[in-house]
């Protein structure tokens with residue numbers, strides 16, 4: 001699902017795959033330098049501009065309707081996709097800042113798991129280590145062994161087999177062959193799982209894995225957003241979340257999230273940092289998907305029939321013209337923290353929150 005998995009010929013031929021290829025980042029090699037291939041974005045729905053003109057004159061493009069809900073933002077729906085909701089600018093800049101920081105500092109902390117667990121076991125303080133220019137070095141007693149993630153889970157070996165050290169210290173220990181800069185690992189961070197742990201290899205929740213409750217503030221935020229997709233009186237309970245991290249060129253392939261029990265409960269999906277393109281298709285990959293921009297602060301809800309639809313993210317934009325993060329940049333500049341600033345300028349984060357049972 002993540003990155004560029006080799007796909008079969010059949011997948012290549014589906015309408016969903018065609019759309020993914022259409023929006024994906026490719027480079028044209030000109031004589032001078034690598035240039036991103038131009039993409040036709042004219043078919044991509046832009047809920048930010050739709051929201052602006054809706055607020056000004058009440059007009060909406062055909063196929064899109066609006067519903068009012070408790071909070072300030074307008075909620076847009078697609079006639080073609082019952083159960084799909086788009087809330088542009090649902091999060092204030094302060095809220096975006098808060099969840100970006102949490103996504104980088106606390107969400108990847110053990111017992112939460114990340115894509116790095118399979119290779120390195122649990123890693124502490126990755127973001128701080130990258131900021132401090134540290135590198136990961138394998139502990140002597142594990143060097144040369146290959147303990148798989150399954151063994152770590154089964155034997156509950158919760159001791160790190162790799163540690164972050166200052167690069168100079170690590171070098172003096174003669175560990176040049178097994179040295180991984182934390183900044184490289186931060187760039188390669190693709191997901192972390194909060195609350196009930198979703199196990200990617202089994203595509204299911206393993207409720208016996210150690211886990212922390214989803215932070216109360218995130219539960220409340222998800223509950224507030226989810227209300228737009230639920231009958232009044234029904235309350236969303238955040239039990240698990242997947243945080244996706246995208247660098248330029250990273251994609252999330254078309255998939256359906258079907259491991260939760262009650263599909264009338266929405267998935268609450270928050271976008272942070274750089275703008276991306278989100279595709280929502282149909283119940284098969286043969287249905288041509290609808291494309292839309294997702295910006296920092298936008299929230300998508302997928303409930304009911306939309307829960308059964310293929311969706312994915314074929315593209316993010318990190319260039320100044322398209323990334324659309326100026327208010328975020330301003331906020332982080334005030335805080336004088338260049339590590340966050342550098343990350344937000346080159347990345348997209350998505351937090352999607354689920355009620356599992």
Ligand SMILES: O=C(O)CCC(=O)C(=O)O
Pocket residue numbers: 242244252257269271278294311312313350352
């Ligand atoms: O990144 C996104 O906007 C979508 C994430 C998603 O669909 C997922 O993690 O299941």
Ligand SMILES: [Fe+2]
Pocket residue numbers: 255256257311
């Ligand atoms: Fe998904």
